[in-house]
Amino acid sequence: MKTNYFYQVLFSLFITSSVFSAENNSAKEPVVISGTKFTYPLVEQWIAEYQKVNPNANIKLATKANAGEKSDLSIIAHLPSQSELQPKQEIIYAGRYALLPVTNNNNPLLVAVAKKGLNKKELDKLFFEVVDYDSDEPIQKSKFRANIYSRDNQACASTALAGHYGHQTSEIRGKKVLGDDIYLLSAIKKDTIGLTYNNLGYLYDINTRILKQGIALLPIDLKKEAKTISTGNLDDVLNVLEATKVETIPVEKIGFIYSDQNTRKEVSEFLKWVLSDGQKYNHAKGFLNLDKQSLAEQQNRLSDRFLSLK
Amino acid sequence: MTKLLLFFGNYKKFPAHDVRKFGFIISFAVLTTFSAIAQQIEIKGRILDENSKTSIIGATIKLKGQKGATVTDANGNFKLNVKNIPLTLIVSSTGYKNQEIDVYENEPTTIYLLEDINLLNSVVVTGYVQTKKNAKSSSITEIKSDQLKSIAGASFSEQLQGQAPGLLVSNNSGTPGSSVFVRLRGTTSINAGNDPLYVVDGVPINGKTLQTISIGGQTTSPISDINPADIESVEVLKDANATAVYGARGANGVILITTKRGVNNSKTKVSLDAQYGFAKAAKLWDLASGPEHAQILNEAWINDGKPASTRPYRPVSEGGLGNPEDQQTYDRQSLIFRTAATQTYNLSVNGGDAKTSFYIGGGYTSQEAIVKTQDFKRYNFRFNLDHKINKQFSVGTSNSVGYSIRSLSRTANSPKGILQASVHNTTLQPIYNTDGSYARYGIFDNVDALIANNNHHAYGLRSINNLYGKLNILENLSFKSSISTDLNNYHEKRYFNSQLSDGQPSGVATDATSIDQSWTAEQLLNYFTTINDKHFLSVFLGNTVQKRNYQQQTINGSSFPSDQFQTISSAAITSATTSASSSGLLSYFGGTNYSFDNKYSVDANVRADASSRFGKANQWAYFPSVGAAWRIGEEKFIKKNAKFINELKLKGSIGWTGNQDIDDFASLGLWNGGANYVDAAGISNSQLSNPDLKWETTRQWNIGLEASLLKDRLSFEVNYYNKYTTDLLLNVPIAGKTGFSSTIQNIGEMSNKGFEFVITSKNIKTKDFEWGTSFQISQNKNLVEKLPISFSQYSRDWVRLQEGSPMYSFWLYKQLSVDPQTGNAVYEDVTKDGKITTDDRQIVGNAWPTFTGGLTNTARYKGFDLSALIYFSVGNKVFNMNRFFQEHGGVRGTNWGLLASQMRRWQKPGDITDIPRASTVQNPDGSYNNDYQSSRFLEDGSFLRLRNVSLGYSIPKALISKLGLNKLRFYANGTNLLTLTKYSGADPEGNTAADQTNGTVQGLDFAIPPQPRQIIFGVNVTF
Known part of the structure; x- marks a missing residue:
């Protein structure tokens, strides 16, 4: 019996020491952020700026090299379904992005539709193919010749695009491009009738603020107050989209998924900074700000959630 | 290079010195041995189904514009060595759309394929x-x-009850595994079969019981050999256009059963369903007590004019049996009924790769009946497989084996049976004699003896198999050849030991074996095409050859050495009977369907059948049908002006179907062996020939309207049909001098007319909450249009077949009232001669419901699901034979018990009641008050039943996925929870004469166990 007690005590000590050691380690472990790649330029900027004011902060983005590591924050850029969130997971939104239709700058379509621009119905026909199992109606096809390029169906941009038009991602036509949204531009640059959507941060040179070479925005039917979108620079487009809702342009939020349980203080501090000082870097990287009310809501939610950590 | 990186990526997992040593060796080996491919990049990934998110096995991944390809493994994974990126992959798999993928980065990737929706x-x-x-x-x-x-x-x-308009389903009893009365759009025949044709995975199966030992009028159901858990869907084919292609067996409708199969390119799925529950009678019979019974007997004595001083129940001191109030009440009913346990377990595995799909299912069910001594067990195994050998040729098979074990005892019309011994036996007399032995009264056996000594079992072994090969000659032209078997062995064993009345003096045993075997070979050529997206044309041609063999043998034994020796070889007296028959059916069939612009369609089918059962002159018969449909909703004027209409279709059809469900060799003159004289073998003539015997033919036309409105939120369908059957196959009585009592002839005509209506609504459909409702109602009016003679079915002439009345009509004396002054029943004097004679019997009502229908509600809120089915039957009459025998007013003396309703009898002048005075003698007009075929026992059997309520909860996927589960659902099902009816018996459904050939009797309720109220708890796990 005594021997048994001895082993039990030894085992308890082992467990206790392991727990302490784990806690100590966790204090030193970096905050790892992973998720939708096209947001990385903005997140990298946030991290860099945050670390300037918090030199001890240890935050890093997940890369191929550390792909196996468990992330503390996961970036999401579409409205998640219930099944995508694990129990006790929450989202804090920190910005928005817009998806503009874009093509090769030599696409003859640019001339054909230059005058009026494509409306939402025409864009729908171009980008989506709906097969109704119960209908005998022939599948509606667009009158324009085009090769559609999109990310795989699970990607955030695909989900946001399909959701905006009321479709499933599986209904997006054409070829798939793996890796990152930036490669969609690579694809259409090689294909004169290639069409795709992309976010402003990739479409525009964030230094010169003008559209990248080799591509052209697809003319879309815009109301007077939004006409600047087709001609203006990145800042003009950001301003218009923040001020006006354009039915042909999906605008979706980006956010961080975090676990509501045992959230580290480093994580909550970083999120608070992103929602305050970090917001001024959104435009620089081609992202829209949250509107004031949404931003206040997110800040309040964050405060409520992490009150105990203050 | 990549391999090296991978290796060094795992560097830290190995002890440092080992890694350095082996790392060098392996690096060297890789660099030297595989120097040729050292510059290659390995692309890894996984191919999944877009919808199910399951692995696609055997998908091909090709490099666009370059050499190189690979296929996915059993987990949908692939690896491909390439020289450089970016590149384009083309991913393809049978049944999926090809997908081009541009790869710009070398990282593990997941590619989703979408099912190909083609023509x-x-x-x-x-x-x-x-x-x-x-x-x-x-x-x-x-x-x-x-x-x-x-x-x-x-x-x-x-x-199926309440699930399909036009399908009348009535449970013959509450015993599990017993037969069910099923009629599709009425009854078309008298002496030929009336059951629909059941076809399981293309195999026409036998739906008739193989039971040969009588259990009092109840029969076992061969359909219960099929495990319901294996069924994927059921299609009920009702009009002639749908059934004509089944020709000779289509007149009663066709029920197509499709069992579950695997799906190509799907992950292997294991599903376990376990249920446990209880069943109990919701209502039993309200019996009169011993004192009440004695009181009635005294009253009858006096009402019959006998002296009160000699009434049977008078003080013992006066030489009587004691006053009524001194009598005891002996309850036998509670002895046989119990809370029955039921359990069912089903395990299935299904899945498939690009070429092969499979379904394997195993099941076990054990159901106790609410009547002690009865239970039903079934073991099932199913194996379905489909395999594509290449693009042109595929093969497949469907197989089921079921083994059922029944413990049986006699109910319904069997005085020696357990139910009559319990319910019909008197409450006035004790169950045991004073010496402790079993007490028996009149024709009844002792209830406790029947419970303790029951030994009647039936063992059914059934195998239904189908093997097919399919050749796709062209894209839309296929040839399918199949061979099917339905092999059914049914073995019954019964031993009455010496403790039972029927086992006197020293045991009586019966051992019966029935073997029913059907073989079907079928060839089918199918073609369809579309022209200019406007014209659709399909054509099919087929041929079927069927052969059925049936044999039956019964061995009887009596006088056993003791009850320990129960095999018949131990009996002193033995006898045996054997019989065998066979039949064949040769058929050619074909059809075509043409539709234009998705608006107008016409179709035509024809089948030619030759049956061995008919006379040589009439062996072949032809069954054509035509139909047309107009999708009015597709017309521009509807699309433009009534946008809320999604579908509006008018349809009509007419066709002819046949019925050949009569005895084998029915047209031939037959001789039987066994007519021996002392020890000399002899034969006797057993059937007259009728070479002119021909098919019973049913003409049916149908007109219907289908509509779907408000984005399919609301849909309905209404159909009106008219069926007319000629050349009824009928056993016609003939003159006794011929040596025969009847011969089968084509005589008589019958009609069935009715409508069916179903409306379905998706009331609420949100992400978290869904609620849908379906309501259906149908009516069938049956009429015997022509019948040269009238005759009765079943004993006591209760059920009458006559021209101008429907089948299942009750032929009774119509009781108008009970005379308040005399207490005698007043019957309608149809002949107005002042006397009540047989000529005053008349058709008073029938067992057909005016309407039947069902209301189904299904709802889902997040993980919870709820469904409820209400079934109703309105206007059906039930002849309550329990009342006939147990409101006997003293006629049946002490031994037959009384129902409590007897106490409402007339007692004194001025009493107003429908139950006449207790008496056993004839009334002045020649009628009787009791034990008379009076319409007072014919009751309204309308009922509304909460047939089923099911409540389930599925645990959220997020929680169970960690356990590797796809689905975890807990549920509770309640069946027959509530019945609203005016019927005074235990159950308005049920039929005591279920064994009547071809079900010519309905609506007789006599000692039938009621359908139980049942609660089942279960869990369903899928991973």
Whole structure:
């Protein structure tokens, strides 16, 4: 019996020491952020700026090299379904992005539709193919010749695009491009009738603020107050989209998924900074700000959630 | 290079010195041995189904514009060595759309493929017929397994109640595994079969019981050999256009059963369903007590004019049996009824890769009946497989083996049976004699003896198999050849030991074996095409050859050495009977369907059948049908002006179907062996020949309207049909001098007319909450149009067949009232001669419901699901034979018990009641008050039943996925929870004469165990 007690005590000590050691380690472990790649330029900027004011902060983005590591924050850029969130997971939104239709700058379509621009119905026909199992109606096809390029169906941009038009991602036509949204531009640059959507941060040179070479925005039917979108620079487009809702342009939020349980203080501090000082870097990287009310809501939610950590 | 990186990526997992040593060696080996491919990049990934997110096995991944390809493994993974990126992959798999993928980065990737929706998906196949979706002109109801699975029952046929308009399903008893009365759009025949044709995975199966030992009028159901858990869907084919292609067996409708199969390119799925529950009678019989019974006997004595001083129940001191109030009450009813346990377990595995799909299912069910001594067990195994050998040729098989074990005892019309011994036996007399032995009264056996000594079992072994090969000659031209068997062995064993009345003096045993075997070979050529997206044409041609063999042998034994020796070889007296017969059916059939612009469609089918059962001059018969449909909703004027209409279709059809369900060799003159004289063998003439015997033919036309409104939120269908059957196959009585009592002839005509209406609504459909309702109602009016003679079915002439009346009509003395002054029953004097004679009997009502229908509600809120089915039957009459025998007013003396309702009898002048005075003598007008075929026992059997309520909860996927589960659902099912009816018996459903050949009797309720109220708890796990 005594021997048994001895082993039990030894085992308890082992467990206790392991727990302490784990806690100590966790204090030193970096905050790892992973998720939708096209947001990385903005997140990298946030991290860099945050670390300037918090030199001890240890935050890093997940890369191929550390792909196996468990992330503390996961970036999401579409409205998640219930099944995508694990129990006790929450989202804090920190910005928005817009998806503009874009093509090769030599696409003859640019001339054909230059005058009026494509409306939402025409864009729908171009980008989506709906097969109704119960209908005998022939599948509606667009009158324009085009090769559609999109990310795989699970990607955030695909989900946001399909959701905006009321479709499933599986209904997006054409070829798939793996890796990152930036490669969609690579694809259409090689294909004169290639069409795709992309976010402003990739479409525009964030230094010169003008559209990248080799591509052209697809003319879309815009109301007077939004006409600047087709001609203006990145800042003009950001301003218009923040001020006006354009039915042909999906605008979706980006956010961080975090676990509501045992959230580290480093994580909550970083999120608070992103929602305050970090917001001024959104435009620089081609992202829209949250509107004031949404931003206040997110800040309040964050405060409520992490009150105990203050 | 990549391999090296991978290796060094795992560097830290190995002890440092080992890694350095082996790392060098392996690096060297890789660099030297594989120097040729050292510059290659390895692309890894996984291919999944877009919808199910399951692995696609055997998908091909090719490099666009370069050499190189690979296929995915059993987990959908692939690896491909390439020289450089970016590149384009082309991913393809059978049944999926090809997908081009541009790869710019070398990282593990997941590619999703979408199922290919091509022309095939817009073509639907029902039985043999291919039509454009929505272009069907036939009246067909499809029932999905989800609609059936929560309803308790050993057989799927009882689960069909209330699911399809026009389908009348009535449970003959509450005993699990017993037969079910099923009629589709009425009854078309008298002496030929009236059951629909059941076809399981293309195999026409025998739906008739093989039971030969009588259990009092109840029969076992061969349909309960099929495990309901294996069923994927049921299609009910109702009009002639749908059934004509089944020709000789289509007159009573066709029920197509499709069992579950694996799906190509799907992950292997294991599903376990376990249920445990209880069943109990919701209502039993309200019996008169011993003192009440004695009181009635005294009253009858006095009312019959006998002296009160000699009444049977007078003080013992006066030489009597004691006053009524001194009598005891002996309850036998509670002895036989119990809370019955039921349990069912089903395990299935299904899945498939690009070429092969499979379904394996095993099941066990054990159901105790609420009547002690009866239970039903079934073991099932199913194996379905489909394999594509290449693009042109595929093979497949469907197999089921079921083994059922029944413990049986006699109920219904069997005085020596357990139910009559319990319910009909008197409450006035004790169960045991004073010496402790079993007490027996009159014709009844002792109830406790029957419970303790029951030894009657039936063992059914059934195998239904189908093997097919299919050749796709051209894209839409296929040839399918199949061979099918339905092999059914049924073995019954019964031993009455010396403790039972029927086992006197020293044991009586019966051992019976029935073997029913059917073989079917079928060839089917199918073609369809579309021209300019406007014209759709399909054609099919087929041939079927069927052969059925039936043999039966019964061995009887009596006088056993003791009850320990029960095998018949131990008996001193033995006898045996054997019989065998066979039949054949040769058929050619074909059909075509054409639709234009998805608006107008016409179709035509024809079948030629030759049956061995008919006379040589009439062996061949031809059954044609035509139909047309007009999708009015597709017309521009509707699309423009009534946008809320999604579908509006008018359809009509007419066709002829046949009935050959009569005895084998029915047209031939037959001689029987066994007519021996002392020890000399002899034969005797057993059947007169009728070379002119021909097919019973049913003409049916149908007109219907289908509509779907408000984005399919609301849909309905209404059909009106008219069936007319000629050349009824009838056993006609003939003069006794011929040496025969009857001969089968084509005489008589019958009609069935009715309408069916179904409306379905999706009331609420949100992400978290869904609620849908379906209501259906149908009516059938049956009439015997021509019948040269009138005759009765069943004993006591209760059920009458006569021209101008429907089948199942009750022929009774119509009781008008009970005379308040005399207490005698007043019957309608039809002949107005002042006397009540047989000539005053008349058709008073029939067992057909005026309406039947069902209301189904299904709802889902997040993980919770709830469904409820209410079934109703309105206007059906039930002859309550329990009342006939147990409101006997003293006629049946002490031994037959009384129902409590007897106490409402007339007692003194001025009493107003429907139950006449207790008396056993004839009334002045020649009638009798009691034990008389009076209409007072004919009751309104209308009922509304909460047939099923099912409540389930599925644990959220997020929680169970960690356990590797796809689905975890807990549920509770309640069956027959509530019945609203004016009927005074235990159950308004039920039929004491279920064994009557071809079900010519309905609505007789006599000592039938009621359908139980049942609660089942279960869990369903899928991973």
